[in-house]
Amino acid sequence: MGLSEVNANMGVIIKEVKQNMKGLTRWKELYIPLYATSIALIGVICNSLVQVERDLTQIKIKEYEVSFKSKQKGYAQFMHSVTASFDACWSGNRENLNAQLQQTETNYFEL
Numbered sequence: 001m002g003l004s005e006v007n008a009n010m011g012v013i014i015k016e017v018k019q020n021m022k023g024l025t026r027w028k029e030l031y032i033p034l035y036a037t038s039i040a041l042i043g044v045i046c047n048s049l050v051q052v053e054r055d056l057t058q059i060k061i062k063e064y065e066v067s068f069k070s071k072q073k074g075y076a077q078f079m080h081s082v083t084a085s086f087d088a089c090w091s092g093n094r095e096n097l098n099a100q101l102q103q104t105e106t107n108y109f110e111l
Contacts, residue, residue, distance in 0.1 A: 071111065078107040 085100040 074107065074111045078104065078111060081107050 081100060081104040085097060085104050088097040088100045
């Protein structure tokens, strides 16, 4: 095997290595950034969906709090007026009983 054959073989090997490097360059320049961008985009979309779900849950909780607070207050007033009616009945005070029953009825319909 002479020096010219070794140079020819080296030339072929160098060409093959350059061809393989072109494939690696393609991966490095196209596929890896595309993959990284798609992963980041999926993360942003998932985070947005979680945030929307969290906001909707907070809205439902706040609506429940607002509606429950008024009902709780109304029920407390109703029970207070019922208790006052029983006290007026027990004491035999008819005028106070009528007033307390009116208040009980008003509180009931406010619920």
